[in-house]
Amino acid sequence: MKKSYLIISALILVSALMCLVEVLLNLQEKDISESTATMWHAVFVICTVLWAKYDAQENSVSRPFDFDFLVYVFWPVAFPWYLLKTRGVEGLLLLFGFMWILLIPWLSGLVAYVYYT
Numbered sequence: 001m002k003k004s005y006l007i008i009s010a011l012i013l014v015s016a017l018m019c020l021v022e023v024l025l026n027l028q029e030k031d032i033s034e035s036t037a038t039m040w041h042a043v044f045v046i047c048t049v050l051w052a053k054y055d056a057q058e059n060s061v062s063r064p065f066d067f068d069f070l071v072y073v074f075w076p077v078a079f080p081w082y083l084l085k086t087r088g089v090e091g092l093l094l095l096f097g098f099m100w101i102l103l104i105p106w107l108s109g110l111v112a113y114v115y116y117t
Helices: 003-027 034-058 067-073 075-087 089-116
Strands: none
Touching: 003 034, 003 089, 034 067, 034 075, 034 089, 067 075, 075 089
C-alpha cells in the first residue's frame, strides 16, 4: 500500500477520534483544552507535509532539495500550490477534503453543543 494512502487513513482516523472527544466534551458543556487543539493542528500539518512528500515521490514530481521544509514553513501557501500544480482543478477538491478533515471535529462539537445542550 502506498504511504500517502496510509497517511490519509491515519488523518481520517485521528480526525474521527477528535470528533468523538469534541462531541463528548461539548455534551458535558466543557471545552477541549488549548494544548489538545494545538496538538491536533500540528499533527494535521505534519501529516499533510508528509503526504505531499510521499505523493511527490510516488508520482515522480520534480521538487527542490528543501521541498519538505518549504511546505512545512509556508504551509498555508505551499500546500495548496502543490495540490494545484500537480492536480489542477482536482487539487482544489482535494484541498477542500483536507480542510474538511481538519475542521470536522470542531464542527461536530459545535453541532453537538447547539442541538443537545
